[in-house]
Amino acid sequence: xxxxxxxxxxxxxxxxxxxxxYNEDGRPNAMNVAWGGICGSEPPAISIAIRKERKTYExxxxxxxxxxxxxxxxxxxxxDFFGIASGKEIDKFKYAGVTxxxxxxxxxPYIEEFPVCAECRLIKTTEIxxxxxxxxxxxxxxxxxxxxxxxxxxxxxxxGAIGFDPAGNYYTATGQKVGKAFSAGLEILKQAKEK
Amino acid sequence: xxxxxxxxxxxxxxxxxxxxxYNEDGRPNAMNVAWGGICGSEPPAISIAIRKERKTYExxxxxxxxxxxxxxxxxxxxxDFFGIASGKEIDKFKYAGVTxxxxxxxxxPYIEEFPVCAECRLIKTTEIxxxxxxxxxxxxxxxxxxxxxxxxxxxxxxxGAIGFDPAGNYYTATGQKVGKAFSAGLEILKQAKEK
Numbered sequence: 001x002x003x004x005x006x007x008x009x010x011x012x013x014x015x016x017x018x019x020x021x022y023n024e025d026g027r028p029n030a031m032n033v034a035w036g037g038i039c040g041s042e043p044p045a046i047s048i049a050i051r052k053e054r055k056t057y058e059x060x061x062x063x064x065x066x067x068x069x070x071x072x073x074x075x076x077x078x079x080d081f082f083g084i085a086s087g088k089e090i091d092k093f094k095y096a097g098v099t100x101x102x103x104x105x106x107x108x109p110y111i112e113e114f115p116v117c118a119e120c121r122l123i124k125t126t127e128i129x130x131x132x133x134x135x136x137x138x139x140x141x142x143x144x145x146x147x148x149x150x151x152x153x154x155x156x157x158x159x160g161a162i163g164f165d166p167a168g169n170y171y172t173a174t175g176q177k178v179g180k181a182f183s184a185g186l187e188i189l190k191q192a193k194e195k
Numbered sequence: 196x197x198x199x200x201x202x203x204x205x206x207x208x209x210x211x212x213x214x215x216x217y218n219e220d221g222r223p224n225a226m227n228v229a230w231g232g233i234c235g236s237e238p239p240a241i242s243i244a245i246r247k248e249r250k251t252y253e254x255x256x257x258x259x260x261x262x263x264x265x266x267x268x269x270x271x272x273x274x275d276f277f278g279i280a281s282g283k284e285i286d287k288f289k290y291a292g293v294t295x296x297x298x299x300x301x302x303x304p305y306i307e308e309f310p311v312c313a314e315c316r317l318i319k320t321t322e323i324x325x326x327x328x329x330x331x332x333x334x335x336x337x338x339x340x341x342x343x344x345x346x347x348x349x350x351x352x353x354x355g356a357i358g359f360d361p362a363g364n365y366y367t368a369t370g371q372k373v374g375k376a377f378s379a380g381l382e383i384l385k386q387a388k389e390k
Contacts, residue, residue, distance in 0.1 A: 010239075036232060131235040
């Protein structure tokens with residue numbers, strides 16, 4: 001039996017995306033965004049939803065570039081800090097205990113200790129209610145040597161990314177492989193085609 | 196050390212969203228979308244990226260409504276089948292072994308066996324390369340009684356949703372709680388405010 005929960009922003013999982021930008025004075029800033037995700041593959045693109053009062057909103061409007069950094073479980077406290085502290089009040093990198101480095105392809109900072117980072121160039125902006133949705137073309141993905149597996153492919157279990165649970169406000173583990181995509185459903189497809 | 200992976204559509208985790216619509220003849224259809232996520236909270240909104248050649252693209256253009264159903268690990272094969280079969284060739288619900296029911300708030304089908312479903316009304320459409328991005332306002336969330344915990348809040352561990360790994364094409368488990376959001380970083384924030 002299904003129960004009505006109401007009009008809530010709930011799906012599972014949502015990602016924990018740490019968005020890196022430079023302030024107008026060149027200092028790095030980062031914020032925690034759960035409302036976002038891949039939104040295209042030709043070109044590869046990512047969307048992030050940000051409120052206008054955020055420092056990151058100003059920074060992306062000015063610079064038209066940003067990075068999206070993926071935390072692992074060990075960096076959960078840092079990721080959460082980037083979400084609950086305001087870049088307008090606090091120089092977050094002074095206290096976060098992680099290192100901002102300039103990305104190679106765009107003028108935005110990535111976080112050295114985070115296992116994966118997407119470098120993004122703004123290609124479209126739209127608004128939904130109180131959120132501005134920035135859509136960035138992914139011009140490069142950076143991955144730590146330690147999370148790259150065979151054939152140069154990033155290994156999801158080695159990344160050990162965390163997800164955000166928008167119903168109960170928990171972080172969750174997301175890395176454990178349970179099946180192969182484009183393959184798990186082949187038996188059902190075979191049966192459908194035989195009939 | 197970071198390695199360059201190139202311009203790829205990669206973040207972790209991405210969700211497995213099964214989008215439900217009715218065909219023009221009233222039969223239910225469903226497809227598997229990994230490029231999507233929550234994109235606003237006032238109003239609650241979700242974005243899904245779909246190519247124009249998909250049956251679901253036609254259906255949403257016509258009906259302006261869709262559901263987003265969240266599979267758990269037990270339903271992984273069904274979720275994958277919805278992704279690798281084409282709604283233009285196969286009546287997917289005839290073979291998937293799950294039940295399409297009409298949603299209460301919109302004229303679109305949800306999947307009874309899936310633990311969570313968002314009922315969505317189309318409010319905006321945009322394009323990024325080969326993908327059309329449909330943005331739907333979430334007008335209601337349905338949750339199975341079995342996944343609703345204390346105080347009527349959905350329990351992420353009971354949902355047991357799966358994620359999609361766009362680097363290696365695996366499905367991953369996503370339900371295990373590892374920390375509390377808006378709380379895990381409080382100690383760092385306290386230190387920052389003291390200095």
